[in-house]
Amino acid sequence: MTTAYSQALDRVTRVRGVRGAMLVAGDDGLVIAEQLMEGIKGSAVAALASSLATRLRRAMAAAGVGNSLFWHLQCDKGALLVVFSGSGVLVVAVAEADVNVGLVRLELLRAAEAVG
Amino acid sequence: MPDDIRALSAQLAQDPQSLVFLRLAELLRQKRQLDAALRVAISGLERHPHLADAHDLYARVLADKHDYERAFDEWDMALRIAPNHTGALKGLAFLYFKVGDVAQARAHLETALRVDPDDVTITQALEMVQQGVPDEGLDAGPATPAEAPASAAEVAPLEDARVFAGLEGAEEGLLLLDPAGRVLGGALKDRHGTDVTDAVAAYLAGVSQEAARTAKLLGLGNWTGLAAEGGEGNVFLKQPSPEAMLLVVRERGVPMGRLAVIANRAAQAASRWLERQV
Numbered sequence: 001m002t003t004a005y006s007q008a009l010d011r012v013t014r015v016r017g018v019r020g021a022m023l024v025a026g027d028d029g030l031v032i033a034e035q036l037m038e039g040i041k042g043s044a045v046a047a048l049a050s051s052l053a054t055r056l057r058r059a060m061a062a063a064g065v066g067n068s069l070f071w072h073l074q075c076d077k078g079a080l081l082v083v084f085s086g087s088g089v090l091v092v093a094v095a096e097a098d099v100n101v102g103l104v105r106l107e108l109l110r111a112a113e114a115v116g
Numbered sequence: 117m118p119d120d121i122r123a124l125s126a127q128l129a130q131d132p133q134s135l136v137f138l139r140l141a142e143l144l145r146q147k148r149q150l151d152a153a154l155r156v157a158i159s160g161l162e163r164h165p166h167l168a169d170a171h172d173l174y175a176r177v178l179a180d181k182h183d184y185e186r187a188f189d190e191w192d193m194a195l196r197i198a199p200n201h202t203g204a205l206k207g208l209a210f211l212y213f214k215v216g217d218v219a220q221a222r223a224h225l226e227t228a229l230r231v232d233p234d235d236v237t238i239t240q241a242l243e244m245v246q247q248g249v250p251d252e253g254l255d256a257g258p259a260t261p262a263e264a265p266a267s268a269a270e271v272a273p274l275e276d277a278r279v280f281a282g283l284e285g286a287e288e289g290l291l292l293l294d295p296a297g298r299v300l301g302g303a304l305k306d307r308h309g310t311d312v313t314d315a316v317a318a319y320l321a322g323v324s325q326e327a328a329r330t331a332k333l334l335g336l337g338n339w340t341g342l343a344a345e346g347g348e349g350n351v352f353l354k355q356p357s358p359e360a361m362l363l364v365v366r367e368r369g370v371p372m373g374r375l376a377v378i379a380n381r382a383a384q385a386a387s388r389w390l391e392r393q394v
Contacts, residue, residue: 041333048330052323056344059319059351063365064306066347073327076337080330094334 005033008111012091015107017099019078023115024050026088040094049082049092057084070105081105085112121147128156133163141173145180153177168198175207184211185378202228202235213245215385221245291363292356292386297321301389304365307348316363323353324361341379343372352379356386 005023012021013035020036022045029050034042057068073080081093081104091111093104124140137160144153157174164170175190188211194204205228213221225242232238290302297317304313323342331339342353345368352364352375364379 039335044333045330048326048333052326052330055319055323055326056342059316059323059363060344060346060349062312062315062319063304063346063349063351063363064308064312065349065351065365065368069345069347071342071344073330073336073339074341074343075331075334075339078334078336080334080336094336 005115006035008091008114009033009035011114012093012104012107012111015093015095015100015104017096018104019094019096021091021093021111022046024090024092026050026053026084026090032089036094045080045092045094049080049090053082053084053090070108072101072105081108083108083112085115087116089115091115132159135160135164135167135169137163138169138173141177145173145177148180150177150181154181166197168194168201168204171197172201172203172207175204179207179210184214185374187211188381189374189377200227200231202232202238205231206238206241209241209245215381216388217384218245289365290382291316291365292389293317293320293361293363294359295321295324295361300360301386304363320353320361320363324355327353341376343376345372350375352376354379354383356383357390360386360390362386 009021009023012018020034020040022034022036022042023032024030024046025032027050029047031042031046034046036042036045052073053068053071056071060066060068068084070081070083072082076097078097079095079099079101081095081101083091083105085091089112091108093108095104121140121143124136124143127136128134128140137156141153141156141160144150144156154174154177157170157177161167161170161174171190171194175187175194178184178187178190187207191204191207191211194201195208198204205224209221209224209228212218212224222242222245225238225245228235229238229242289304291299291304291313292301294300297320299313299317302313303311304316306312327339327342331337340354344351344353347368349365349367350370350372351366352372354362354364356362362379362383364375364382366375366378370378
C-alpha cells in the first residue's frame, strides 16, 4: 500500500467507532487499499459497496439531484459510509452504530481529496 | 387593529430586545399578513433562541404557510425547551392529526389538558380528534374570523387513497416502490418539472436487497435507512415494510437530520397505507 493511500485511510480509521476503511475502484469494485478489522471480508464489501454506489448514482442523476457525493447506510448494529473521490475511487468506512457520522464524513472527504 | 400593529412596531423599533415581537407577529398572523409575521417571528427568534414561545409563534406562522415540516421542527424545539408548553403540544397534535396519526394527536392533547385543564380549546380539539373530525377542524393556533373552524360536514374527509395524504408536498419528492421497482405511490419531478418517477424507480430496483446483503456481510444487522448527498439535492431511503421502499428527495438546503425526520414521518404514513391495502 502506498504511503498516500495508507495516510488517507489512517485519518478515517483514527475516528473513534470506525472499524475499518478501504479504497475501492468505483467502476469494477476492486479493493485498492484497506485497513479493516479482522473478520471483515474486504473484497466482498468492496464489490457490494461499488454496486450499491452505482445504483444510487444513477438513481440520483435521474432524480436531478446531481452527482452522489456521500452516502450513509444506517443499520441496527453499525453503518457503512462512502465518499466519492473525483477520480472515481470510493472511500469506504465501516463503523459502529454510535459513531460520530459528521466527523467520519469529514475525514472521508479529506481522504478522498488526498487520493484524488 | 392596524393601530395596534403600528404601536407594537414602534415599541419594537424602540427596544428590539423586547418580547413585544410575540404580540406583533401574532397580530400580523391573525391579519393574515403572513410574510410580515414571519419576518417579525424570525427576527425575534434570532434574539431569543431559547424562548419556547418564540419557537411556538414561528411554528404557527409556518403552519399557516403550510410549511408543516419546519413547523413540526419548531414545535418540537419548543417542547425540548419547555416540555409542558401547551401551544407546542397543541401544534404537534394538529400536525399528527393532519397526517392521520390520531393516537399521537390525542396523546399530545391529553398532555396539554393535564397542564392546562381550564383551556377549552384543548377540550374542543380533543373532542374533535376523538370524533374523527377532519384536520381542518383542528386549528394550529388561536382562531381568527378568517379561519374559524369549519363544521365537519363542510370539510372533506382525509383522503385515504393517497399514500402520503396530509404530508406537505405529498405528491412531490416522495416515492414508494416495491422491491422490483414498481411504483406504489408518490411521484418525482426533476428541477425542470419533468416527471422522472419511472426512471428513478427502475434504478432503485434491487437497492433494498443489495443494502440488506451488504449489512449482513458486515454483521451490521438490518439496514434502517440510507442517506445520500448529491451535488444539488439530498435523498433518503427507508423501508416502511419488508416489501416496500420509500425514497424522499429534497433540495440540498434541507439538512440530512431534517431529511431523516421527514423520511421517518413519510415511512409511518406509508406503513399505515400499506396495512390498509391488505
